[in-house]
Amino acid sequence: xxxxxxxxxAGSGDVPPVKKADESAAQKAAGAPQPAPVSAPAVPxxxxxxxPKVPFSPVLLKHIHExxxxxxxxxxxxxxxxxxxxxxxxxxxGDLIKLVDDSGLRGRGGAGFPTGKKWSxxxxxxxxxxxxAINGDESEPGTFKDRYxxxxxxxxxxxxxxxxxxxxxxxxxxxxxxGEFILGFxxxxxxxxxxxxxxxxxxxxxxxxxRGDASPEVDLTITVVRGAGAYICGEETGMLSSIEGxxxxxxxxxxxxxxxxxxxxxxxxxxxxTISAVTHIVKHGVAWHKQWGTEKSPGFKIFCLSGAVRKPGxxxxxxxxxxxxxxxxxxxGMKDGRKLKAVIPGGLSAPVLTAEMVDxxxxxxxxxxxxxxxxxxxxxxxxxxxxxxxxxxxNTMRFYHHESCGQCTPCREGTGWLEKVSHRFxxxxxxxxxxxxxxxxxxxxRGRTICVLADAAAMPMxxxxxxxxxxxxxxVKETAFVEKQRTYxxxxxxxxxxxxxxxxxxxxxxxxxxxxxG
Amino acid sequence: xxxxxxxxRRTEFSPERMAKxxxxxxxxxxxxxxxxxxLRLAEEEFGSITxxxxxxxxxxxNVAVSHVQGMVTFYTHFKRPFHGKHRFMVCATLMxxxxxxxxxALDQIKAKLxxxxxxxxxxxxxxxxxVECLADCxxxxxxQCDNEHFCSMKGAVLDQYLDKLLKEEGKSAAxxxxxxxxxxxxxxxxxxxxxxxQGGTEKGARHFDDKDPYFKAGEGDLHTQVPGPLAxxxxxxxxxxxxxxxxxxxxxxxxxxxxxAFNGNGANGKNGxxxx
Numbered sequence: 001x002x003x004x005x006x007x008x009x010a011g012s013g014d015v016p017p018v019k020k021a022d023e024s025a026a027q028k029a030a031g032a033p034q035p036a037p038v039s040a041p042a043v044p045x046x047x048x049x050x051x052p053k054v055p056f057s058p059v060l061l062k063h064i065h066e067x068x069x070x071x072x073x074x075x076x077x078x079x080x081x082x083x084x085x086x087x088x089x090x091x092x093x094g095d096l097i098k099l100v101d102d103s104g105l106r107g108r109g110g111a112g113f114p115t116g117k118k119w120s121x122x123x124x125x126x127x128x129x130x131x132x133a134i135n136g137d138e139s140e141p142g143t144f145k146d147r148y149x150x151x152x153x154x155x156x157x158x159x160x161x162x163x164x165x166x167x168x169x170x171x172x173x174x175x176x177x178x179g180e181f182i183l184g185f186x187x188x189x190x191x192x193x194x195x196x197x198x199x200x201x202x203x204x205x206x207x208x209x210x211r212g213d214a215s216p217e218v219d220l221t222i223t224v225v226r227g228a229g230a231y232i233c234g235e236e237t238g239m240l241s242s243i244e245g246x247x248x249x250x251x252x253x254x255x256x257x258x259x260x261x262x263x264x265x266x267x268x269x270x271x272x273x274t275i276s277a278v279t280h281i282v283k284h285g286v287a288w289h290k291q292w293g294t295e296k297s298p299g300f301k302i303f304c305l306s307g308a309v310r311k312p313g314x315x316x317x318x319x320x321x322x323x324x325x326x327x328x329x330x331x332x333g334m335k336d337g338r339k340l341k342a343v344i345p346g347g348l349s350a351p352v353l354t355a356e357m358v359d360x361x362x363x364x365x366x367x368x369x370x371x372x373x374x375x376x377x378x379x380x381x382x383x384x385x386x387x388x389x390x391x392x393x394x395n396t397m398r399f400y401h402h403e404s405c406g407q408c409t410p411c412r413e414g415t416g417w418l419e420k421v422s423h424r425f426x427x428x429x430x431x432x433x434x435x436x437x438x439x440x441x442x443x444x445x446r447g448r449t450i451c452v453l454a455d456a457a458a459m460p461m462x463x464x465x466x467x468x469x470x471x472x473x474x475x476v477k478e479t480a481f482v483e484k485q486r487t488y489x490x491x492x493x494x495x496x497x498x499x500x501x502x503x504x505x506x507x508x509x510x511x512x513x514x515x516x517x518g
Numbered sequence: 519x520x521x522x523x524x525x526x527r528r529t530e531f532s533p534e535r536m537a538k539x540x541x542x543x544x545x546x547x548x549x550x551x552x553x554x555x556x557l558r559l560a561e562e563e564f565g566s567i568t569x570x571x572x573x574x575x576x577x578x579x580n581v582a583v584s585h586v587q588g589m590v591t592f593y594t595h596f597k598r599p600f601h602g603k604h605r606f607m608v609c610a611t612l613m614x615x616x617x618x619x620x621x622x623a624l625d626q627i628k629a630k631l632x633x634x635x636x637x638x639x640x641x642x643x644x645x646x647x648x649v650e651c652l653a654d655c656x657x658x659x660x661x662q663c664d665n666e667h668f669c670s671m672k673g674a675v676l677d678q679y680l681d682k683l684l685k686e687e688g689k690s691a692a693x694x695x696x697x698x699x700x701x702x703x704x705x706x707x708x709x710x711x712x713x714x715x716q717g718g719t720e721k722g723a724r725h726f727d728d729k730d731p732y733f734k735a736g737e738g739d740l741h742t743q744v745p746g747p748l749a750x751x752x753x754x755x756x757x758x759x760x761x762x763x764x765x766x767x768x769x770x771x772x773x774x775x776x777x778x779a780f781n782g783n784g785a786n787g788k789n790g791x792x793x794x
Contacts, residue, residue, distance in 0.1 A: 141611045141651035172547075179595035180652050182667050223545050225554055229595030231650065245553035245579065247592040263547055304655065306613045312656035348612060348651075379655070381613055395612045399650050405592075 054291045058316040059300060060276050064152035070187045072194040075155035081200055083283040084162045089208035089215030096167035096282065103281045103289040104298040109135055109234075109271030110347065110377045112297075112365045115278075119168055119268060121258040128265040132165050132173040133257075135239055136188075136272045139178055139231040140347030141399060142379030145302040146272040148314050150177065150184035153276070154191035158222065160275035162200065163282050165220050168268050172221045175272075176239050179228040192222045231403035235451045236269040237261075238405070249407050250451035273302060292318035297364035297375075307382035308335045323353075323361040327382060338384040342467070346376020348396055349456035351463025352383075373463065389471040393464045394419070394426040400457035411454035414445040418461055425475045428482055435472050439465050528570065529577055535559050539578060549579045553589060557596060566597040594649065600702050602638040602645030604683055607662045610635075610648035613655035620648070622672045623659040630680040632694035640697045643687055647702070 063069045063078065075081070087096065101116025122130065134157070138146040149157060161173045177185050195201045201222050204210060209217030225243055232238045233248040240262050242248040261267025277299070281289050290298045297319040303326060306312045310332030317326065323343065327333070334340055343353045345361065351373045353361060361371055368375045383392065401415040421438050424430045442458035442465070449455075465472070530536055538559060542552040556579055560571035567590050576583040590596050597605055606627055610620045624646070628634055631644045638645035652660040657669035661676070668679070684690060 138653055139651060141653075142613055142655050144653045144655055147653055178653070179593070180662065180667070182662075182665055221545065226558060227595070228554065228557070228593035229649070230593050242554060243551060245548075245550040245581070245589075246585075247588055263551075306655035306658075307616060314656075381655070383616075387616060392612060395610075395615055399611050402650055 054318075056292055056300060056318045059280050060149060060153070060156065060273065060302060061314060061316045064148055069152050070154055070191065072155060072191070072198065075153070080155055081159055081162075081195075081198075083279060084159050084166075084200065085206045087163060087282060088166045088206050089211075089218055090213070093167045093169060096163065099286060100167070100278060100281060102286045104293075104296075105274065105277060105281060105289065106297060106299075106365065107271055108273035108277070108301060108378070110140065110374075112375060115270065115274055118258065118270075119164075121256070122168055122268060123259045123266040126266060129172065130168055130170040131262040131265055131267040132161065132168060132170045133236075133240060133243065133262055133267055133269045134161060134173060134175040134272055134275050135234065135236065135269055136175055136177040136181070136184070137227050137234040137239055138181075138272070138377070139234045139403075140349065140377045140379055142304060142306055142344060142347050142381045143377040144304050144306075145314050145378060147181060147184055148302075149272055149276055150181060150188050154184075154188040155195070156276045156279055157188070157272055158191050158195050158201070160277070160279040161222060162205065162220060164268070164270065164275055164278055166218060170268070171219050172223070174223050174225055174243050174262070176225045176227060176233070176243055178233070179226055181226075185224065185226050189224050192224060195222075230405075231399075232405040232451070232453060235453065238451065239269070240267065247405070249405055250453075252450050292320075294320040294362075294364045294366070296366050301363075301375075301378055303330075303363065303378045303380055305331045305380050305382070307380075308338055308340075308384035308387075309333065309382050310335055317363070319364045320367075321363055323358050323363060323380075326363060326380065327358075331382070334382070334384060338386065340382060341385045341387060342383045342389070344379075344381040344383070344460070346374045347379040348381075348399065349459055350374045350376045351459050352467055354467045357467075372466075389464060389468045390422070390425050390475055393461065394422040396460050397422045397457065400453065404453060404457070408449035408454065410445045410448040411457070414441050414454060415457045417441050418457060422461075425472060428475065428479050430472070430475050430479055432473075432476050435465065435469070435476070438472075529574060531559060531563050531574065535563055550581055553579050553581070553586070557586070557589065561597055565603070566599050566601060568599050598704075600638070600645075600704060601647075603643045604645075604664055604687075606644065606646040607649040607652070608635070608646065609650070609652040609654075609658070609660040611651040613651070614658040614660055616658070619659040619672060623661060623676060624648075626672065626676050627680065630677070630684065630691045630694070631699075632691075632697075633699045636702055637699040638702050639694055639699055641689075643689065644683075644694075645702055 063074070066074065068074045072080070097116060097119045099116075101114070101120065103116070105115045106112045107115055107118070136146050136150060138144070157175070161175065165171070165173050175188065177188065192201060199205060199207065201220050203219050204217050205220050206218070208215045227233050227242060227248075230238075230242070230248045232250065233242045235248075235250045236257060237251040237253065238248040240257060241251065243262060257267040257269050259266060261269070281299075293299045300316055300318045302314055302316045304314050305326065309327060312331065315326065315330045317330070323345070327340070327343070340355050340358065342355065343358050343361075344350055345353055345363075345368055350368075353371060353373055357371050357373075361367055361373075363375065365375045383389075397415065397419040401419040404411050404415045406412045418438065418441055421430070421434050421441070424434060438461060442461040445454040445458040447455065531539065539552075539556060542555050543549055546552040553575070556575050557567060560567055560575050564571045572586045572590060573583055576586045579586075590598065608614075608620055608623050608627070614620050624635060627646050631639055631646070633639055633644060633646045635646050635648045649662075652662060652667070654660045654667070654669045659669075659671055661668045661671040663679075663683075668675075671679070
């Protein structure tokens with residue numbers, strides 16, 4: 001139950017650490033125009049020219065295995081809060097927004113929306129306060145990256161929040177964590193208190209307004225909110241409803257949160273990982289961030305590996321590496337030498353990839369989109385040949401039915417239907433028409449609801465129907481076999497009685513037979 | 519229950535939690551928005567969110583009791599009176615369910631405590647339920663109990679933990695094997711008796727149709743159970759230490775046992791003795 005028992009340290013020895021010399025070389029390399037993906041010629045969207053490979057060592061997860069990494073003392077010793085100190089009150093906020101925009105950082109929560117662009121959509125001059133809401137309600141099954149960031153390096157997030165609030169002109173940040181993050185909540189709460197005591201959070205942070213450099217006063221409050229176990233609160237407007245003290249019901253968009261969000265005020269919603277990355281991008285600059293990744297997905301991202309691999313865990317890698325590299329090199333290959341059957345690439349809601357597609361896939365937003373799936377939150381689940389796809393989809397549908405908030409009929413009813421019908425398959429009761437029924441329900445759920453939970457439930461179902469239809473058809477055959485046996489049994493029972501003539505009395509098999517009374 | 523109407527009703531938490539509430543009230547833009555955190559305070563104070571707790575929260579946050587009740591029934595992580603004192607939450611989502619990890623953990627709990635998911639022991643000390651993803655998918659199965667988080671919770675580790683809890687309560691596995699468990703009835707009317715609320719048959723939206731032949735009664739999850747007759751509300755023994763116990767995380771977390779130094783929540787660790 002301790003760190004040592006973690007089967008794999010994130011970013012374990014497979015990647016050489018970045019040295020100073022490498023970094024300068026990397027800066028030069030990044031200056032080259034239009035970097036292209038590292039590898040994967042099979043990706044249709046990839047430009048032909050390969051980009052020189054820059055060594056990468058974990059950034060966000062660099063210190064998580066050091067004891068006491070969650071304390072301010074540890075964070076300050078590695079240069080913590082220096083970036084915020086040097087920028088807050090000094091750099092014009094517009095420059096910071098431009099810097100993040102130029103860096104090409106994309107939201108790490110699932111949708112992959114460019115962060116700088118989101119910040120620039122913020123409604124200005126409304127006279128209302130501006131809020132920052134940081135989404136730590138990481139509930140997509142298969143994703144557990146935020147847990148590490150919150151438990152092991154909360155100050156990194158707090159510093160990112162300070163910089164972001166300064167950039168967007170917010171005086172109040174909310175960090176919403178899911179209720180299940182017990183240690184994460186305690187650590188983050190303690191981190192905010194520590195930062196408050198040091199004057200990094202609160203009134204006139206970093207001594208602005210009184211340090212003799214004509215900097216304006218900057219105030220900031222950071223509030224940590226603990227949720228209580230609702231997947232829907234991971235949806236941005238659902239989270240805002242929850243912070244406002246209501247059920248986590250998503251709100252209709254537009255108006256987008258950047259115009260009317262928390263308490264009807266302009267609000268920026270970002271993921272924990274995104275805000276943590278902001279700290280490093282502001283510190284090291286645009287070129288540094290762009291030396292990794294692909295043209296459209298620059299930078300690095302944390303991936304969460306689970307399922308049938310030898311070393312499951314969190315791995316921070318540059319975007320654009322191949323899925324095979326992730327599974328074989330980082331994950332240590334398949335567990336017990338089993339054969340790979342399928343991969344769910346971006347949390348449970350991402351459509352499944354077959355073994356052939358896995359060979360083509362690279363880990364960036366565009367490649368997975370071109371394969372009909374998505375990068376999502378970066379939760380990669382590897383399914384081996386022993387896994388029954390029907391029970392997998394039943395389990396998935398049960399999850400979404402349980403978590404549907406119930407506002408919109410297509411989702412509330414649709415997820416229930418999907419669960420029931422896949423339950424039928426699971427228990428050998430599915431018929432041929434049910435396969436079409438599943439596809440029909442899934443199709444009619446998409447794009448008809450306030451939030452994307454209905455899509456998130458329908459997408460995996462459509463993926464499974466498309467790629468593993470054979471498994472469903474096999475189940476239909478099984479059902480037919482079972483039913484035929486039942487009919488046969490019902491028919492022969494009286495005959496069998498007369499033949500044996502043992503006087504065994506009415507057979508128990510007669511009871512409840514379908515429609516053969518009299 | 520009938521005794522409730524005779525006892526003078528409280529309108530506030532204990533002083534140190536009231537101080538915490540005033541902190542929240544100052545920090546949040548309005549009192550309603552502090553609800554999530556105030557409900558956590560109520561959970562700490564009463565061991566679970568009882569009718570009385572809901573009323574107090576409604577009064578403090580300036581909302582209707584029905585709104586608070588709506589919140590409590592929407593969010594599944596809040597502890598309710600029908601849960602056991604030690605509430606086992608076993609993750610049943612795909613990543614944990616692969617390779618039968620969830621079932622292994624549930625079987626072990628069944629062997630020691632005699633309870634299946636959706637049930638609690640006859641004395642109300644332990645309850646068990648399947649929950650959805652607890653976000654630690656690399657180390658299945660994940661279990662939460664008593665505000666603590668455990669991963670890779672099977673085999674000897676889980677058995678040791680169960681034995682520890684049994685010993686703390688002075689109970690034995692044999693007792694629970696002999697006495698039949700009770701189904702957790704989520705339909706316990708939660709509005710207080712003096713509201714003259716005669717309902718109590720509100721049928722949870724998540725119950726399946728009783729006539730659906732594919733669902734058997736008592737098969738497992740809370741939401742697939744066919745509801746039976748309404749049970750009498752449970753009285754959980756609150757006297758010794760439920761209050762303090764629920765909140766203290768003594769560093770025994772799945773990830774880190776070195777982090778016991780946390781004391782950010784102020785009231786942690788000293789609650790037990792104050793309000794009984």
